[in-house]
Amino acid sequence: MTILFGVFLLTLLVITALAIVRTSHLFSAVILTSIFSLLMAANFFLLDAADVALTEAAIGAGISTVLFLGALALTAEHERTTHVLRLLPLSVVAVTTLIMIYATFDKPRFGDPEAPVHQHVAPWYIEKTPEYIDIPNVVTAVLGSFRGYDTFGEVFVVFTAGIGVMFLFSARPGNRKDSQRQATAEPGQGLRHYLVPRVVGRLLIPFILLFGLYVQFHGEYGPGGGFQAGAIVAAAIILYALLEGETQALRVLPLRALSVLVAGGALLYGGVGVAGILLGSNFLDYSVLAADPIAGQHLGLLLIEAGVGITVTGVLLSIFHAFAARGRV
Amino acid sequence: MTMALLVDIASWVLLSLGGALIFIGGLGALRMPNLYTRMHAASLTDTMGAMLVIAGIMLQAGASLATIKLAAILLFLLLTSPAASNALASAALLAGLRPDQGTIPASEHSE
Numbered sequence: 001m002t003i004l005f006g007v008f009l010l011t012l013l014v015i016t017a018l019a020i021v022r023t024s025h026l027f028s029a030v031i032l033t034s035i036f037s038l039l040m041a042a043n044f045f046l047l048d049a050a051d052v053a054l055t056e057a058a059i060g061a062g063i064s065t066v067l068f069l070g071a072l073a074l075t076a077e078h079e080r081t082t083h084v085l086r087l088l089p090l091s092v093v094a095v096t097t098l099i100m101i102y103a104t105f106d107k108p109r110f111g112d113p114e115a116p117v118h119q120h121v122a123p124w125y126i127e128k129t130p131e132y133i134d135i136p137n138v139v140t141a142v143l144g145s146f147r148g149y150d151t152f153g154e155v156f157v158v159f160t161a162g163i164g165v166m167f168l169f170s171a172r173p174g175n176r177k178d179s180q181r182q183a184t185a186e187p188g189q190g191l192r193h194y195l196v197p198r199v200v201g202r203l204l205i206p207f208i209l210l211f212g213l214y215v216q217f218h219g220e221y222g223p224g225g226g227f228q229a230g231a232i233v234a235a236a237i238i239l240y241a242l243l244e245g246e247t248q249a250l251r252v253l254p255l256r257a258l259s260v261l262v263a264g265g266a267l268l269y270g271g272v273g274v275a276g277i278l279l280g281s282n283f284l285d286y287s288v289l290a291a292d293p294i295a296g297q298h299l300g301l302l303l304i305e306a307g308v309g310i311t312v313t314g315v316l317l318s319i320f321h322a323f324a325a326r327g328r329v
Numbered sequence: 330m331t332m333a334l335l336v337d338i339a340s341w342v343l344l345s346l347g348g349a350l351i352f353i354g355g356l357g358a359l360r361m362p363n364l365y366t367r368m369h370a371a372s373l374t375d376t377m378g379a380m381l382v383i384a385g386i387m388l389q390a391g392a393s394l395a396t397i398k399l400a401a402i403l404l405f406l407l408l409t410s411p412a413a414s415n416a417l418a419s420a421a422l423l424a425g426l427r428p429d430q431g432t433i434p435a436s437e438h439s440e
Contacts, residue, residue: 194419200412204405 002046003110009043024079030068037061050223051139054215058231063316066238070323132287133297135220143225144301148284152269154227155308159266162315169322201243208236216309220298226305230312237313238320246324258318265311272303340388347381354378364421365428368414375410379403 016036023029037060044053108115129141143151216229241249272286279288286300287293350373357370383403390396422428 194416196415197412200408204408 006043006046006110009039009046013039013043024081026072026075026077026079027069029079030065030072033068034061034065037064051137051225051228054223054228055231058228058235062235063231063238066235067316067319067323070320074323074326132294133301134294135298135301137220137222139223140219140225140301140305144304145284145286145297148273148286148304151304151308152273152284155266155269155311158315159262159311162262162311162318165319165322169326198243201239205236205240208239209233212236216305217302219305220301226308226310227312229305230309231316233309234313234316234320237317241320241324246321250321253317255318255321258314258321261310261314262318263314265307265309265314268307268310269304272300272307276300336388336391340385343381343385343388347378347383347385350374350381351378363428364426365418368418372410372414375406375414379406379410 013036016032016039020029020032020036023032037056041053041057041061044050044056112118125142125146126138129135129138133141133145135141212229212232215224215232216226219225219229237249237253240252272289273284276285276288277283281288284300287296289296289299354371354374357373358367361367361370380403383399383406387396387399390399
């Protein structure tokens with residue numbers, strides 16, 4: 001049954017991917033990309049990767065779509081079509097596809113317990129997590145503690161991406177200066193005059209924030225963690241910005257505060273790592289943070305997940321505001 | 330007949346009805362002539378389809394935490410999908426798409 005459903009979802013994925021390539025209508029392409037992410041999330045969930053599914057649904061299908069739409073507001077609606085047959089790229093893609101299909105012949109069967117990936121370090125992680133870290137969600141233990149360096153790197157990828165986008169958008173002169181004029185301009189007003197979306201949206205925002213906090217702090221016990229929670233909190237604030245107008249959202253959470261969030265989260269993560277060194281152990285070793293090594297691991301995971309969540313929220317909101325401000329001028 | 334069997338039958342009836350409604354909604358969204366009638370057809374999926382499917386799954390889950398979660402999802406859907414439909418319809422109206430236009434908008438002919 002799982003196999004059947006997986007094949008069905010993968011077939012839909014291929015169809016969606018082909019549709020994205022075929023369509024020249026950019027708005028359709030964005031919506032199809034969102035559908036692609038949602039299908040991907042369902043697929044991950046089917047493979048028991050609930051953490052990845054949550055990330056894919058929140059970031060891929062949710063926030064990315066909003067950001068794409070924001071970018072779309074700045075460009076034309078249709079892709080410029082060219083009818084030149086490009087033989088070289090086509091042959092490169094065809095050859096790569098054939099090589100990849102050939103490579104799959106050597107792969108172990110789906111769900112095979114003898115597969116190398118299940119024989120290498122995974123058993124050690126599953127066996128030692130209760131002993132060293134003592135939390136039920138092994139994924140969080142691996143991401144946060146055993147492979148804390150990798151997650152640190154991911155946070156800095158997000159951080160760098162945010163800085164890059166802000167840098168690109170601030171290049172245009174006169175963008176931020178006339179905020180006084182923008183405050184009274186019509187587009188900054190959001191959906192204030194539309195009763196139904198406004199009432200429902202205002203009703204939902206507190207619950208979305210609460211769910212974000214749940215995902216943030218429940219990550220050690222169930223699926224979740226900083227990346228997903230950051231996306232959910234950012235989504236709640238973007239919803240607020242859509243309803244009440246961007247100016248009001250900026251009054252609640254100004255750009256300066258967002259920069260502090262962006263840098264502060266990454267700094268918190270790095271700071272926890274440095275604290276490990278200062279307390280006489282290795283970088284990102286949380287065992288020394290408290291008298292009891294396991295309590296130290298718990299504290300370290302809590303802090304770094306908070307750092308991840310803060311940075312992700314800050315970056316996503318900064319990018320959103322960058323697009324929104326650019327569209328207005 | 331045992332209780333479990335009855336619950337099972339009721340749940341499958343609900344699931345099948347919900348699935349049928351979602352199918353009809355999808356068909357309507359494909360075949361209807363303009364945006365407003367399409368939305369009308371698709372609203373079957375959002376409301377009755379989702380309600381029946383979730384009710385069916387709730388019967389399968391029994392009295393457990395999953396049922397409460399499903400009830401929360403249902404409440405969320407019942408709040409958000411009408412609001413989203415409302416927003417979509419007013420956006421379409423604002424963009425100048427008139428409800429009495431019986432044809433598919435010109436932009437979709439070009440594909």
